[in-house]
Amino acid sequence: MHELSIAESILDAVRAELLRYPGAKPLRVGLRIGVLAAVDIDSLSFCFESVVRGTDWDSLTLDAKSCPPTRRCLACLGDFESVEYNTLCPRCGDGNTISTGGDELDFDYLEVETDGASSTQVQSTE
Amino acid sequence: MERLPLKSKVLNENQRIAEELRERYRNSGTLCLNLISSPGSGKTALLERTLASLDPSTRVAVLTGDLQTDNDARRLARFGFPVQQITTGGTCHLDGRMIEKHLAVWDLDEIDLLFVENVGNLVCPSSYDLGEASKIVLLSVTEGEDKPLKYPSIFFKSDLFVLTKIDLLPYVPFDADVAEANARRIHPEIEIVRASATAPGGMEAWLEWLRARTAAFKERAAVAGSVM
Numbered sequence: 228m229h230e231l232s233i234a235e236s237i238l239d240a241v242r243a244e245l246l247r248y249p250g251a252k253p254l255r256v257g258l259r260i261g262v263l264a265a266v267d268i269d270s271l272s273f274c275f276e277s278v279v280r281g282t283d284w285d286s287l288t289l290d291a292k293s294c295p296p297t298r299r300c301l302a303c304l305g306d307f308e309s310v311e312y313n314t315l316c317p318r319c320g321d322g323n324t325i326s327t328g329g330d331e332l333d334f335d336y337l338e339v340e341t342d343g344a345s346s347t348q349v350q351s352t353e
Numbered sequence: 354m355e356r357l358p359l360k361s362k363v364l365n366e367n368q369r370i371a372e373e374l375r376e377r378y379r380n381s382g383t384l385c386l387n388l389i390s391s392p393g394s395g396k397t398a399l400l401e402r403t404l405a406s407l408d409p410s411t412r413v414a415v416l417t418g419d420l421q422t423d424n425d426a427r428r429l430a431r432f433g434f435p436v437q438q439i440t441t442g443g444t445c446h447l448d449g450r451m452i453e454k455h456l457a458v459w460d461l462d463e464i465d466l467l468f469v470e471n472v473g474n475l476v477c478p479s480s481y482d483l484g485e486a487s488k489i490v491l492l493s494v495t496e497g498e499d500k501p502l503k504y505p506s507i508f509f510k511s512d513l514f515v516l517t518k519i520d521l522l523p524y525v526p527f528d529a530d531v532a533e534a535n536a537r538r539i540h541p542e543i544e545i546v547r548a549s550a551t552a553p554g555g556m557e558a559w560l561e562w563l564r565a566r567t568a569a570f571k572e573r574a575a576v577a578g579s580v581m
């Protein structure tokens with residue numbers, strides 16, 4: 228479905244990020260994908276493999292972490308994972324809770340192999 | 354080896370365009386609603402009946418997306434309001450750039466209400482922000498009560514759930530209350546209306562929601578305008 232275009236967006240973003248780190252070779256890209264993001268992680272991994280194959284970066288792998296829906300309790304301000312879409316606060320039992328996550332489709336990190344010169348550059352910008 | 358933190362959205366290019374569109378809608382006072390459903394749940398039929406019911410002076414426009422054909426745009430253009438077909442070629446969803454491109458021939462200041470009929474697909478369109486004020490999910494009574502649980506993302510992201518084709522309820526084993534409970538389980542705050550494009554009075558609840566949503570939007574815009 229749309230996992231192929233998402234895989235291409237990931238590669239575009241890696242390419243853009245690497246402009247800041249000349250000479251660095253990307254090894255792994257980390258993602259956080261909410262279970263409500265409508266993205267199938269297996270299908271995305273498969274699509275990603277096929278878009279990097281045959282490029283200079285064919286060793287680049289995807290580390291996609293699935294994230295549960297999360298909510299915040301407005302009574303006790305506690306944050307919790309919503310198991311089976313439960314909306315009651317597990318701490319104080321209040322039902323007045325709001326959604327705080329579960330639909331993310333976000334980058335987390337990029338792991339790169341650097342040689343001497345570019346590695347200093349990487350550290351200096353962090 | 355270095356690990357660089359990356360703090361952006363994967364679809365950040367689409368997100369950037371969507372935020373631009375949202376800003377333009379705010380400036381022009383345009384309420385944009387993004388209609389999403391499986392193929393054939395009745396998006397075009399709902400819009401046809403909606404356009405038919407509106408006063409000809411209403412400043413409404415429609416963008417309708419499909420993989421192929423301009424059938425839906427033809428159906429919708431019969432009512433005299435501006436309509437454009439977006440043919441995606443093979444893409445299973447609309448994205449911000451397609452909207453931006455098609456809006457170029459319209460003056461948004463002349464449009465108060467913009468309907469976007471997304472490509473028929475209950476999954477992919479939910480990942481692409483189009484700058485809309487609300488996503489609206491449609492599900493017809495022939496599709497099964499469990500669909501909100503099987504396709505939770507779009508129910509999670511939609512402000513309104515329109516249960517369509519309720520005139521068919523007598524003929525199908527579909528429990529509308531269960532379908533609605535399933536949607537509320539995914540998204541407790543979701544609003545729900547039942548609609549039929551064929552039965553007399555079948556459009557009332559939806560049209561009432563639309564009137565209230567339009568009025569609330571205008572009021573908010575007026576308040577924002579007077580603060581500036």
Ligand SMILES: Nc1nc2c(ncn2[C@@H]2O[C@H](COP(=O)(O)OP(=O)(O)OP(=O)(O)O)[C@@H](O)[C@H]2O)c(=O)[nH]1
Nearest residue numbers: 391392393394395396397398473517518549550551
């Ligand atoms: N009985 C009944 N049939 C309906 C209703 N709404 C739509 N239909 C029929 O369902 C079929 C599909 O309706 P469309 O409006 O084309 O559905 P759609 O969601 O726009 O379809 P795509 O754009 O192809 O995804 C048509 O044959 C309609 O006549 C309804 O309320 N009741």
Ligand SMILES: [Mg+2]
Nearest residue numbers: 396397425470
């Ligand atoms: Mg249609």
Ligand SMILES: [Zn+2]
Nearest residue numbers: 300303316319
């Ligand atoms: Zn609590």
